[in-house]
Amino acid sequence: MFVTDLLKTKKILVTGGGSGLGKSFAARLAELGAELVICGRRADVLETTAEELRRASGAKVATAICDIRDAGAVDEMFSRIWSEGPLDALINNAAGNFIARTETLSPRAIDAVLDIVLHGSFYCSVAAGKRWIAEGRGGSILSIVSSAANSGRAFTVPSAAAKAGVLAMMKSLAVEWGPHGIRTVSVAPGLFPTKAAWSQLYPDGSKLLSEEMEVPLRRTGQHEEIANLVAYLLSDGASYINGDCITIDGGRDLQNGGGSGVMGLFSWTPERWDAFRANSRG
Ligand SMILES: CCCCC/C=C/C(=O)SCCNC(=O)CCNC(=O)[C@H](O)C(C)(C)COP(=O)(O)OP(=O)(O)OC[C@H]1O[C@@H](n2cnc3c(N)ncnc32)[C@H](O)[C@@H]1OP(=O)(O)O
Numbered sequence: 001m002f003v004t005d006l007l008k009t010k011k012i013l014v015t016g017g018g019s020g021l022g023k024s025f026a027a028r029l030a031e032l033g034a035e036l037v038i039c040g041r042r043a044d045v046l047e048t049t050a051e052e053l054r055r056a057s058g059a060k061v062a063t064a065i066c067d068i069r070d071a072g073a074v075d076e077m078f079s080r081i082w083s084e085g086p087l088d089a090l091i092n093n094a095a096g097n098f099i100a101r102t103e104t105l106s107p108r109a110i111d112a113v114l115d116i117v118l119h120g121s122f123y124c125s126v127a128a129g130k131r132w133i134a135e136g137r138g139g140s141i142l143s144i145v146s147s148a149a150n151s152g153r154a155f156t157v158p159s160a161a162a163k164a165g166v167l168a169m170m171k172s173l174a175v176e177w178g179p180h181g182i183r184t185v186s187v188a189p190g191l192f193p194t195k196a197a198w199s200q201l202y203p204d205g206s207k208l209l210s211e212e213m214e215v216p217l218r219r220t221g222q223h224e225e226i227a228n229l230v231a232y233l234l235s236d237g238a239s240y241i242n243g244d245c246i247t248i249d250g251g252r253d254l255q256n257g258g259g260s261g262v263m264g265l266f267s268w269t270p271e272r273w274d275a276f277r278a279n280s281r282g
């Protein structure tokens with residue numbers, strides 16, 4: 001679908017690039033010639049993925065262990081990356097999320113999601129942007145958000161609020177940093193199966209099946225479909241797209257508001273919620 005060296009001159013950081021969609025983005029970008037840095041908290045996950053990508057594509061793939069909730073650690077990571085050459089693009093992909101009744105959330109639970117999604121994306125964006133501006137060079141920032149950024153979403157309220165904040169940041173920076181040659185673009189995915197999303201959001205299989213049936217295309221998305229969109233948006237072919245958010249969800253958002261996909265959760269008993277909490281990651 002693309003020329004094989006579409007991203008040949010680009011060096012790209014993918015936060016959360018060791019697993020899930022981030023790994024699929026990294027794999028596609030590497031295939032298209034990009035040099036990559038993938039970051040996350042788990043060294044073993046990052047190393048395994050980096051080795052897989054190097055073997056499959058021959059691309060240069062570096063890893064950075066970094067908890068993006070820590071602003072100091074983020075800035076250190078960017079300094080280390082820059083010491084070997086500047087980035088051309090940043091993908092804010094790392095996220096945390098889980099279903100919960102909002103009134104039961106502890107302050108730490110709320111912060112866990114807000115800090116990863118909103119603060120982490122903000123720290124990374126500023127760390128990249130200030131370096132590009134100081135050097136008088138351009139760059140691209142792509143953030144993975146969700147349709148909940150516009151509509152809100154019951155039972156994953158911290159994620160919805162954080163994604164809305166990220167979207168507002170991206171639209172604002174498109175205007176503020178556009179004159180510096182820095183463009184921003186957001187992608188709002190629908191249902192893309194990943195181990196983490198499915199365990200954190202769809203522990204109840206029947207609920208997922210009903211959500212799939214609410215997608216006009218009657219299926220979940222394939223990773224290569226969203227990875228191709230991300231590759232295009234970071235390529236020079238998309239150089240006049242700035243500040244927009246592209247939805248890739250098989251039409252689901254048009255059919256649903258932010259609420260109907262979670263209707264099944266209203267019937268969960270407190271015991272069912274306790275069982276989910278006891279078994280969920282974290
Ligand atoms: C808007 C909806 C549309 C969908 C769009 C988005 C989809 C996705 O983002 S799917 C991606 C899902 N991937 C992940 O979640 C992977 C990363 N997740 C994690 O690392 C954890 O789940 C984390 C977010 C909880 C953060 O981990 P960590 O920093 O290790 O946090 P702790 O284990 O220390 O927990 C902090 C705090 O949160 C409470 N908590 C954790 N899980 C739950 C839960 N299921 N329900 C309620 N509360 C939970 C935990 O108890 C801690 O609070 P305190 O007990 O008060 O200390």
Ligand SMILES: NC(=O)C1=CN([C@@H]2O[C@H](COP(=O)(O)OP(=O)(O)OC[C@H]3O[C@@H](n4cnc5c(N)ncnc54)[C@H](OP(=O)(O)O)[C@@H]3O)[C@@H](O)[C@H]2O)C=CC1
Pocket residue numbers: 015016017018019020021022039040041042045066067068069092093094095096097116120144145146188189190191192193194195196197
């Ligand atoms: N899958 C789906 O259907 C949908 C996904 N999305 C969005 O797509 C993106 C990818 O989701 P998905 O692949 O499903 O999720 P995953 O949980 O598989 O991936 C999240 C990645 O983020 C990393 N991460 C989490 N917290 C931190 C942190 N504090 N610092 C650094 N890295 C961190 C994780 O690595 P580690 O744990 O090692 O740190 C992991 O590699 C997210 O932005 C998500 O909100 C949006 C809508 C739907």
